Amino acid sequence: MYTLLRILKWTGIILLIVAFILVAAVFSRQDLQFEAPLPELHASMDSAVIAHGEYLVNGPAHCSGCHTDNAHEAAYLRGETVPMHGGYAFKLPVGTVFSKNITNNQEHGIGRLTDPEIARTLRYGVGSDGRAILDFMPYYMLSDEDLTAVISYLRTLPGNAHAVPADDLNFIGKAVKAFLIKPAGPLGTERPKGMRPDTTAAYGEYLANSVANCVGCHTARDLMTGAFTGKPFAGWMNMEGNVPGTFFNTPNLTPEPTTGHLANWTFEVFQARFRSGPVFPESPMPWASFRRMRDADLKAIWNYLQTLPPVVQETGPLKAPKEHG
Ligand code: HEC
Ligand code: HEC
Structure with a gap:
């Protein structure tokens, strides 16, 4: 009996230590850094390129649906052009994730990011701070021309000082982030070249x-x-x-x-x-x-x-x- 109690006591202590190490590992792995090339793509001032970017962002690539906030959802659904100052809350089993401010504000938006950093975020899923970007945006195979057009249009958006709350992950979310999340892109090496809109x-x-x-x-x-x-x-x-x-x-x-x-x-x-x-x-x-x-x-x-x-x-x-x- 005495031995059994002793074993139970030691098993309990060992389990606690293991749990403690796991929790410590999860918390110490919240700022993982990943590497990916910085694409040499730069915003253009050409009005045709900007217009193509505007069409992609508000049309087929549907950035605006996610990069506005919940308060502008009704306006978005009515077909209005909404501010892309982020903050839309995605409530997931792993916690709440917010879309980011992608207007040119220096403090809260992409004003602090370089063009290649934005391109890397969208092509490789690696953020400017080296974090793995959550897989909301599978634009990994956008052509150079289209990615350039998107960035060129974003650069025309006046800065908007809307502050987006930090993501609020629960413990499972933190564990997933610590051990499972990796940058998702790109999906292949042969990126489409010179895609020109037509009906084919x-x-x-x-x-x-x-x-x-x-x-x-x-x-x-x-x-x-x-x-x-x-x-x-x-x-x-x-x-x-x-x-x-x-x-x-x-x-x-x-x-x-x-x-x-x-x-x-x-x-x-x-x-x-x-x-x-x-x-x-x-x-x-x-x-x-x-x-x-x-x-x-x-x-x-x-x-x-x-x-x-x-x-x-x-x-x-x-x-x-x-x-x-
Ligand atoms: C984010 C998820 C999502 C994306 C992206 C998406 N769909 Fe859908 N689609 C849905 C869902 C969910 C439904 C069913 C609900 C509805 O009809 O809105 C649907 C319904 C449809 C329907 C049937 C509508 C009807 O009224 O009969 C068609 C057609 C369709 N999608 C085509 C497309 C095409 C083409 C694309 C790309 C241009 C696309 N979808 C992209 C989620 C998506
Ligand atoms: C399905 C929703 C969704 C769509 C569509 C979407 N985004 Fe995002 N975007 C997000 C979320 C959520 C984040 C935050 C991800 C993270 O931090 O891991 C994000 C982050 C970003 C970032 C990183 C900003 C920063 O501060 O580091 C950029 C840049 C961006 N998106 C641009 C775009 C562009 C451009 C498009 C369209 C081509 C687009 N997004 C479409 C949801 C979306």
């Missing part, structure tokens, strides 16, 4: 995968790791909406006659659907940005979707009654 499926492929990230939501994924588990564009990703407790199923966009969501659509129906904006205001799909997409870009995406291998995949109602397993 090739340009549509670039838009749907590297600019508008249709693939990121319209493919089933493991919600813990973000890893793709389903066939590309076959849908069936279950996502929480912008209002907590609302859930959506992404439809199958492959050209499959029985379960494909677009099977009975023509391009005109697709185009009209994009022009009309969100049906469900709490949908996570950034309809208000995509609504601004040019007809030619919509046509390119449509043409690309028709070239996908058809996948039989039921996806249920767009607005789901609850989370699916």
Whole structure:
């Protein structure tokens, strides 16, 4: 009996020490530094380049949907151009993460970042302070020209002194940050070169995968790791909406006659659907940005979707009654 108690006591002490070491490790690993090249890309003053950047940021690349704050969400949904001073709160199981101020304010915005630092953030997922940027922005394969256009437009945004709160991660979030999060990009070495907007499926492929990230939501994924588990564009990703407790199923966009969501659509129906904006205001799909997409870009995406291998995949109602397993 006495020995058993002694063993229990020592097991308890050892467990406590292990727990203490783990907690200490988690807290000591909150400022990990990562390395990645600084792309030699610089903002241009050319008005055509800036206009292209403005179109990307407020249209297909939908930066504005995330980089404003919750107070401007209604204006964003109405289709207004909203200030990009950040602060939108993403409430996740790991804690609350805030989008950052990407106006040119020196203290609170990107005024303190160099152009190559902004480019590295978007291409390699490494921030100016060496931190791993959370994988909200899969623009890793943007062409040099488009990344330059985006930065050129951001540089025209007057500085806005809106201070964004620091991320508020819970212990699990801190543990994930300490041991799991690594910079996610880039996704390959062959970055598209000289992409020129046209209506071809090739340009549509670039838009749907590297600019508008249709693939990121319209493919089933493991919600813990973000890893793709389903066939590309076959849908069936279950996502929480912008209002907590609302859930959506992404439809199958492959050209499959029985379960494909677009099977009975023509391009005109697709185009009209994009022009009309969100049906469900709490949908996570950034309809208000995509609504601004040019007809030619919509046509390119449509043409690309028709070239996908058809996948039989039921996806249920767009607005789901609850989370699916
Ligand atoms: C789905 C939401 C979302 C979209 C879309 C989005 N961002 Fe972000 N962005 C975030 C979040 C969240 C962070 C903070 C990530 C972090 O700190 O790890 C962030 C951080 C940044 C930063 C780092 C700022 C700093 O102070 O270090 C830059 C620059 C940036 N975003 C630019 C952009 C641009 C440009 C686009 C469009 C091409 C864009 N973002 C689209 C959510 C988004
Ligand atoms: C952030 C996630 C997200 C992104 C990015 C996204 N979608 Fe969606 N999509 C959804 C969700 C969720 C739904 C179901 C809810 C709804 O209809 O708003 C949906 C619905 C749709 C529908 C059906 C709409 C209807 O009313 O029948 C189409 C078509 C569609 N998406 C195409 C696209 C295309 C094309 C892109 C890229 C340009 C894209 N989506 C990008 C999440 C996303």
